[in-house]
Amino acid sequence: MQSTRLFRFTAAAFALAFSTTSVATVLVVRAAGPSSKVYPPGKALPESAKIELRSGDSVMLLNTNGARTIRGPGTFAVATNDSPGAGANRRARFSAMRSSAVPLNPSPWNLDITQSGKICVANAGKLTLWRPQKDDAIKLTIKGAGTEQTIDWPAGTDTLAWPAALPVTGGSEYQLSQANSGDSARVTFVTLASAPADNIGTAQSLIANGCNNQLDVLVETAPSMD
Template sequence: MKTTQLFKIGAAALAFAASSASLATVLVVRAQGPSAKVYPPGKALPESAKIQLQPGDSVMLLNTNGARTLRGPGTFAVAATGGGLAEAANRRARFSAMRSGEVPLNPSPWNVDITQSGKLCVANPSKLTLWRPQKEDGIKLTIRGGSGEQTIDWPAGTDTIAWPASLPVTTGAEYQLSQPESGDTARVTFVTLNSPPGDTIGTAQSLIANGCENQLDVLVDGAPSAD
């Protein structure tokens, strides 16, 4: 093969790589202020994009490196530059550490937090895990909905336990999670995902599209810190 042909092939490969990099996805996960309708949660942006924010605007962006919050007014590059993303991630980590002194954070967006009501997206209904923020004492948890009712004895010292197999999850049905001893009750409605996402961006998109806001909070709080 001639040298000129090799050069052209190499140049084409570099151009393709550069194009692919510029199309890497950044996702809007939170938006407040006048520009929220322009940058709604779920909007995907290439890393090469710039966004214009007005006074009072606040937009949180998520990519595979972590979360970054931009506040207007101003024009901002979507891609993190310098230590911006790392700084935002570190602030979030410090905030999470402060919170963890009072209430631990749910370690997985797929866990069923028994203290939170709302829609809950399910990737694998047959392998659901219940989670509670306080594990010091043993409790009884009564689940009502779908095909019946089940009471679980949750031992002290454990923060997770399997969803009872005798009470299959039904998409669209509401389930009531009650703790008779404390009187605490949460109500969740399950949404089964036909094609469970395999990455952070895909997961966030699915949670936003299906209105699973509590899980989105867990995903964003647990996003990896940027270098």
């Protein structure tokens, strides 16, 4: 009797594990058009699902392999047979063409000093500043939380560590000003309890907290499955 119960428990556990691994999650990260209310950003779908789009609809889906955009009208399978390798090659070609214009932020966790808005921070001790133009040296003044600090950013460097003396706490707001150009941005920190495990978890956290600039970077750097 005990061996029978053990067999049933093992079989049930195996079935549960199989069903969990075989039903992957796909996340809506962008939506426009008449059906955008049905498929809002943050909506999770199983890979077995199909979505119905009307004329003018556009939905971008993200899974663990990359991102792809579906445009209506029509009924479309959420799953794709495209390989992540092929998508990565297309993304690399896209990035190469894009590099002649505005450089792409390499990580959604970098703080782009040219963008205002909410910034989700998973590791406050390793927050990195990033700038799209690195040819010239600049002076960056960061003001907020009752303090102010000006840092020298050397030419040829596009990243710099956030000053340790300035607190990175949830709700704290800072203004970042460049004396050379007069450009400025205002950011508000949202601190996360821990770093998400994968792109899906990252996208869900960014969407839930309104960190839209970082979501754009995540989508742009994901391999294209189109």
